[in-house]
Amino acid sequence: MPVVRQTAAESAQAAGRRRPSFHTLTVAEVRRLTEDAIEVTFGVPAELAGRFDYLPGQYVALRTTLPDEDGEPHEIRRSYSICAEPRTFPDGSSEIRVAVKQDLGGLFSTWANAELKAGDTLDVMSPMGAFVSKHGRDGKAADQNVMNSMNHPEDLAGEAGSFVAIAAGSGITPVIAIARTLLAANPETRFDLIYANKAAMDVMFLEELADLKDKYPQRLAIHHVLSREQR
Ligand SMILES: Cc1cc2nc3c(=O)[nH]c(=O)nc-3n(C[C@H](O)[C@H](O)[C@H](O)COP(=O)(O)OP(=O)(O)OC[C@H]3O[C@@H](n4cnc5c(N)ncnc54)[C@H](O)[C@@H]3O)c2cc1C
Known part of the structure; x- marks a missing residue:
């Protein structure tokens, strides 16, 4: 039987047409990033993978039940950007x-x-959000197909551009996904990141950003701004 690969635009558009819905996913790993931040990785089984297609910059909602101030079980939902x-x-x-x-x-x-x-389960909503890179073929606003093709960075071969992102604290999460995708997609792409935190110990993804800088020394510039660090 011939294998037909759905184009990037088709798969992302199909995902976009579906109504977001919650699915129970298992936590594969919890990794401490700083004293007060963790990275949580959810495994997505093959049968749900299409439901969890996303564009770098999108977010998921997590749902669980926790005791409230009075100790009563209380369903809560919170949104987190995919990093x-x-x-x-x-x-x-x-x-x-x-x-x-x-x-x-x-x-x-x-x-x-x-x-x-690891091993815990949480309800995770399929990805949502319009905070995605709007890089177009000619450097102007992207058409939907170019944005969608970020799901398959190999389709972006030939695309190049210069990007600037400003992030503070946990606001780095969508930006690191976008930066990684765009830098990998084209050897001409340049990315400038201005990243503000209170102190060095608060910087999330410090090592990952340093590794990314080592990988793209000429094309990635990271400007750390530390508002409460002693000089
Ligand atoms: C699109 C989107 C993406 C996001 N991405 C991320 C991300 O990548 N990473 C991340 O860490 N966060 C992210 N957030 C924020 C996240 O969704 C939560 O809002 C955050 O984690 C706080 O949730 P919480 O349940 O811990 O706090 P909550 O319980 O909601 O409390 C929030 C604040 O209100 C205060 N508070 C609560 N109740 C009261 C009260 N009765 N009186 C006075 N103060 C009160 C608390 O002390 C706390 O400071 C994102 C939010 C959105 C909308």
């Missing part, structure tokens, strides 16, 4: 990675930072 570039494994499965920074007094982020571990 990695899309990838599919040889068996057709994929993954969703998010980073959760603890918000002082925050219900979900405090629980996740203290309790969440």
Whole structure:
């Protein structure tokens, strides 16, 4: 039987047409990023992989039930940007990675930072959001097909551009996914990142950003701004 590969535009458009829905996913890994932030990786089985197609910059909603102030079970939903570039494994499965920074007094982020571990399950909504790179073939606003083809970075061969992103704190999460995707897609692409934090110990993805800089020394510039660091 001939194998027909859906084009990037077709697969992302099909995903976009579907109504977002919750699916129970298992936590594959919880990795500590800083004292008050974790990265959570959800495994996406092959049969759900199409539901979790995303464009770098999109987010998922997580749903669970936690005790409220009175100890009563309370269903809560919180949104988290996907912090990695899309990838599919040889068996057709994929993954969703998010980073959760603890918000002082925050219900979900405090629980996740203290309790969440590999093997736990959470309801994860299929990806949503329009904060995606709008890079077009001619450097002007992108048409939908170019944005969609970010799901398959190999389709962006021949695309190049210069990008500037400004992020603060946990706002780095969608930006790191976009930067990785665009830098990998074209050897001409340049990316300038201005990243603001209170102190060096608060910087999420410090090592990953340094690795990315090592990988693209001429094309990636990272400007750290630390508002409360002693000079
Ligand atoms: C599109 C989108 C993407 C996002 N991406 C990320 C991401 O990648 N990473 C990330 O870490 N976050 C992200 N967020 C924020 C995230 O969704 C949560 O809002 C955040 O984690 C806090 O949730 P929480 O349940 O811990 O806090 P909540 O319980 O919702 O509390 C939030 C704040 O309100 C205060 N508060 C709560 N109740 C009261 C009260 N009664 N009186 C006074 N103050 C109160 C808390 O102390 C806390 O500071 C994103 C949000 C959106 C909308």
